[in-house]
Amino acid sequence: MDGQRTEISSLGEFGLIDHLTKNNETRQAGTLLSVGDDAAVIDQFGRQTVITSDMLLEGIHFDLAYTPLKHLGYKAVAVNLSDIYAMNATPTHVTLNIGVSNRFSVEALDELYEGVYAACERYNVDLVGGDTCSSLKGFVISVTAIGEVAPDKYITRSGAKKGDLICVSGDLGAAYMGLQLLEREKRIYMEHPDVQPDLQSRTYTVGRILKPEPRADIVNWLQENGIVPTSMIDVSDGLSSELLHICKQSDKGCVLYEEKIPIHNETREMALEFNIDPTACALSGGEDYELLFTIPQEDYEKITRSEQISVIGYITEAAEGAVLLTKGGNKHKLTAQGWNAFE
Amino acid sequence: MDGQRTEISSLGEFGLIDHLTKNNETRQAGTLLSVGDDAAVIDQFGRQTVITSDMLLEGIHFDLAYTPLKHLGYKAVAVNLSDIYAMNATPTHVTLNIGVSNRFSVEALDELYEGVYAACERYNVDLVGGDTCSSLKGFVISVTAIGEVAPDKYITRSGAKKGDLICVSGDLGAAYMGLQLLEREKRIYMEHPDVQPDLQSRTYTVGRILKPEPRADIVNWLQENGIVPTSMIDVSDGLSSELLHICKQSDKGCVLYEEKIPIHNETREMALEFNIDPTACALSGGEDYELLFTIPQEDYEKITRSEQISVIGYITEAAEGAVLLTKGGNKHKLTAQGWNAFE
Numbered sequence: 001m002d003g004q005r006t007e008i009s010s011l012g013e014f015g016l017i018d019h020l021t022k023n024n025e026t027r028q029a030g031t032l033l034s035v036g037d038d039a040a041v042i043d044q045f046g047r048q049t050v051i052t053s054d055m056l057l058e059g060i061h062f063d064l065a066y067t068p069l070k071h072l073g074y075k076a077v078a079v080n081l082s083d084i085y086a087m088n089a090t091p092t093h094v095t096l097n098i099g100v101s102n103r104f105s106v107e108a109l110d111e112l113y114e115g116v117y118a119a120c121e122r123y124n125v126d127l128v129g130g131d132t133c134s135s136l137k138g139f140v141i142s143v144t145a146i147g148e149v150a151p152d153k154y155i156t157r158s159g160a161k162k163g164d165l166i167c168v169s170g171d172l173g174a175a176y177m178g179l180q181l182l183e184r185e186k187r188i189y190m191e192h193p194d195v196q197p198d199l200q201s202r203t204y205t206v207g208r209i210l211k212p213e214p215r216a217d218i219v220n221w222l223q224e225n226g227i228v229p230t231s232m233i234d235v236s237d238g239l240s241s242e243l244l245h246i247c248k249q250s251d252k253g254c255v256l257y258e259e260k261i262p263i264h265n266e267t268r269e270m271a272l273e274f275n276i277d278p279t280a281c282a283l284s285g286g287e288d289y290e291l292l293f294t295i296p297q298e299d300y301e302k303i304t305r306s307e308q309i310s311v312i313g314y315i316t317e318a319a320e321g322a323v324l325l326t327k328g329g330n331k332h333k334l335t336a337q338g339w340n341a342f343e
Numbered sequence: 344m345d346g347q348r349t350e351i352s353s354l355g356e357f358g359l360i361d362h363l364t365k366n367n368e369t370r371q372a373g374t375l376l377s378v379g380d381d382a383a384v385i386d387q388f389g390r391q392t393v394i395t396s397d398m399l400l401e402g403i404h405f406d407l408a409y410t411p412l413k414h415l416g417y418k419a420v421a422v423n424l425s426d427i428y429a430m431n432a433t434p435t436h437v438t439l440n441i442g443v444s445n446r447f448s449v450e451a452l453d454e455l456y457e458g459v460y461a462a463c464e465r466y467n468v469d470l471v472g473g474d475t476c477s478s479l480k481g482f483v484i485s486v487t488a489i490g491e492v493a494p495d496k497y498i499t500r501s502g503a504k505k506g507d508l509i510c511v512s513g514d515l516g517a518a519y520m521g522l523q524l525l526e527r528e529k530r531i532y533m534e535h536p537d538v539q540p541d542l543q544s545r546t547y548t549v550g551r552i553l554k555p556e557p558r559a560d561i562v563n564w565l566q567e568n569g570i571v572p573t574s575m576i577d578v579s580d581g582l583s584s585e586l587l588h589i590c591k592q593s594d595k596g597c598v599l600y601e602e603k604i605p606i607h608n609e610t611r612e613m614a615l616e617f618n619i620d621p622t623a624c625a626l627s628g629g630e631d632y633e634l635l636f637t638i639p640q641e642d643y644e645k646i647t648r649s650e651q652i653s654v655i656g657y658i659t660e661a662a663e664g665a666v667l668l669t670k671g672g673n674k675h676k677l678t679a680q681g682w683n684a685f686e
Binding site: 009011016017021028042044047049057092093097104120124126129137138142144 | 456481
């Protein structure tokens, strides 16, 4: 190591991945798309396979104090399927690796697997393998999903064109507010174990963080309505971060209208209660697992037929940058931290 | 959980996997082989894809006190490729998920990736994706490998026939002795930091544990010589455990000749030094990543042409059990613990 030490935090997650994979070589003729999108695409004699993999670590991605194991199993599969759908592909198989310490019982793992099987059933995929090992401490789950896509019909992050409309499914920021609520109720419970957490009135936001659903329905709807997105990504890290991925990889800029960003009423109410800007939740909250995509302007009429899809902006030249137009008429440069509103 | 608590240890690793997957359903018509072999096999319009996934956890599978990160990266890929070769398939792609705490520097991860890339280059596979996340503590690596196999040419654990010859590549037990040596030198170093570990004279066994090579060469040789194994598995948990997998899944028994088990001279010498039975190392040591397979008797002549392959026994009816014939002429029932010689 020659004595030099560069902190991982100095590069950030995406900087680190860029750094580690900058010399990655492709040897297989079938590798159509490698590191850097929601999933990789492999051509196997004309059939195209999509593959993605995600890891969930206890204490980083989930807190078992308020995450039922069944939900965790469901979510571990769901977030990987979301990446497959974001490629315009259909998931078919998953593998599941888990590392557990002896503080977990067989019954606890049964619950986890119940959730895994429920997600497999709901999305018609098969669990075909994996690895079960003991860990010294902490729970680790790693899922790999594979799927198939008609030849060359996969959609990357890099195809957005100037003038394309930016669309997003569902609503944003709810998972983040659900997490804030669960964290608050956990703190209250730690201090006053006799107080029962009140989550009943907040089932939407809590459901969004604990049991996300990948948007298979949106991919199907787009196909049925003959709309082919020019780029697509799933919203796991927040709208800002994902939109910037599309802009960077398409070498484009964008204008995003704050007033067009879809936010659920419960999310707004809770943001108010927590004294957080609802727009900031949508921009930087993450874990919504909605689909963000761009379409040609001529599909505008068609896209308005879906109540599940919002048009939230448009693609510009790269030189114009990535811009948020606020409700007050101000322009903000879009950053991966959602114009630092979280500070 | 209804108050009941079953300890994971009461089921054991394989019992746990059986328990968790006993109700696993197959929905996809393309799923030819699911949980329970070295890898799953998926048919995609006539092309067959093989997929496997393995996780390595710090403190369980490796100790960074004596595991160079470059070797660790190499091994994480190699052990997954070994599972692909054990299906008689050719690996083509891998994904890599890592969880690291901030005690690791970018330079440390560079070393890990150097090893990953070295294995990819050596075995002609592409790294096409994965997930990099921070962990609270400890290093986690999860690799998924996929490969391809000519239609219906994959080899499972369940095809062994009565009278088939049991064959194994290379030699066994060396990785286990390498691990014992590294553990001993670590203890000495902890107590006397000024004493330099002496590993120079033990490069074979130490190399076997730190940098295993999957036996691509054996799969190629078998194909070139027209030998089609009736069953195959890679030796990750020790000869006993793997042979019992073949017997159980083929519903057969076996006779294993102790004197035929291939053991390297260095392994024997070290076993002597450590006061361990060399046969026990081979039976229960694990991590050798050799190929264990069965062939029809008529291929005996052919198989003897390879100096890399030993015939170590034969397959019998299930009722005859799994038996080890010792050098002294005694019969022992083969158990996954290697007739408990490790106690």
